[in-house]
Amino acid sequence: MAAASWGAWPQADGTTEFRLWAPAARTVALLLDGETLPMRALRHGMFARRAPAAPGAAYRFLIDGEAAVPDPASRAQLGDVHGPSLVIDHGDHAWSHPAWRGRPWHEAVICELHVGCLGGFAAVTRQLPALRDAGYTAVELMPLGEFPGSRNWGYDGVLPYAPEASYGSPEELKTLVDTAHGLGMMVLLDVVYNHLGPSGNDLPRYAPGFFRTDIPTPWGPAIDYRRPRVREFCIDNALMWLRDYRFDGLRLDAVHTIHPASFLRGFADRVRSRLPADRHVHLLLENERNDARLLGAGYTAQWNDDGHNALHALLTGESEGYYADFARRPLEHVMRMLAEGFVFQGQRDLRGRRRGHPSGMLPPESFVLFLQNHDQVGNRPLGERLVTLVARERWRAAMALVALCPMIPMFFMGDEWACDTPFLYFTDYHGTLAAQVREGRRAEFAAFAGFAEPARRAALPDPNERATFDASRLRGGDAEEAARTRQWFRHLIDLRMQHLVPGLPGCRAMGCMPLGERALAARWRLGDGATWSLAFNAGDTALRYRPGRYAVRIHLEAAREDLLDDELPPASLAAWHEPP
Incomplete structure (x- = not known):
């Protein structure tokens, strides 16, 4: 396997090529098998060393003789983000369905799920037949990159090449994808290219130029995509998921915080040019800017947050937070969404910002429509699902609208049987950072009705408590009612596949x-x-x-x-x- 810009690459002769971009380091050494092996300084801050190392070997990098750090492009970790990295050979997996080329996008019916809440890679693999039988043709996994501890939504990962060790091994993840393909299901993955998490990120120590100090994001410094090495880090990561794990598509998180925005066009072009032309590969966006120009220009579809917000305001009458922009004329907004895609196509929101671009020329399948996702449930103070907020008949009518609208439908794990388990915000931080996250979460809801009093906010679930995560794991209710709802949901999807999907293109x-x-x-x-x-x-x-x-x-x-x-x-x- 030829060496790329970042990480550890096993070679045919039994050695492994190790590479690290560390422009702020004076020296870099490879810590391997109890030895300290100096690495050779190449141009533009790159360090390299080839050494005997079989797959499974543990290693670290030693920066300036002082700090032992994991590989930022680690393909797997021995334990947590602070432990050693492991050499992984992605060419040795025996795929059961190597001929799989994916499915056309208009056939997608998506279930978004959190691997940790469902028990890890092996547990999700066991549940795939039931998801297929419910009518889903695709599952979308929340981010998998290594994060600190064993509980996290995944959007604060710090080692984006390494599947979270608490979920299982890279081999188990490949088995999950392979099994889904055998069932005729696509597997999509959320990826986070706008920031790295606050704990376990060592890049500022030896590569501060990876980040921009002039542009913050809500979660930390923006990643500096003006630099070629940084662009390679992101593009190679996407290719790893699509090529080595055979994911069928990626959903890029919050791309409105990626700078410069021109990077997005180059990203799609580079990724698609390096994959076989006969594969169905879908690139999805979450983009607050509603930039319709990206859809059809390398990107398959965008999560339609406007559609969700308008529907939620119509169904519940809520007007706090981001629902304020949709609460005054919710029916009008829902109609605009169904007819034209985005609600905001250049109009000013309540903060006076112009947002969006015209989208009426786009086909409906350019938009992913949903009643809820991890954000829309988990960003509520108590993580309530929509089924607990409105009458059951109104929930069913809205579910049917999503299922039978020509936009691509997406549901959150458990929707197919009317799961009412909350989905809360959870992390596994400790010390000062845990306190900051807890207090920040409480401050976020100070302006919400019912949580203005400090005592009410203090009673909110602590993201770092194990009980908060446990409360978010799916629990079954009445078995007979759940079975009836599953049957009804499958009927809706069958209607979609029979009457609507053949004519969607x-x-x-x-x-x-x-x-x-x-x-x-x-x-x-x-x-x-x-x-x-x-x-x-x-x-x-x-x-x-x-x-x-x-x-x-x-x-x-x-x-x-x-x-x-x-x-x-x-x-x-x-x-x-x-x-x-």
């Missing part, structure tokens, strides 16, 4: 209209010439709507087939298909 919105104060109707022209219509009633009054003379109503559940074709009860959704 080439689909275009035909507009959206209000049916009442909390109800709407939307229509799309499918790529096969058929018309797809949805009528969504989030209100408390029955309505009537018939989309077309020849439209055939799609019954969402057999128990309601006696409804008139144009009847829209309170808290319901109806779907119609009109052939070309």
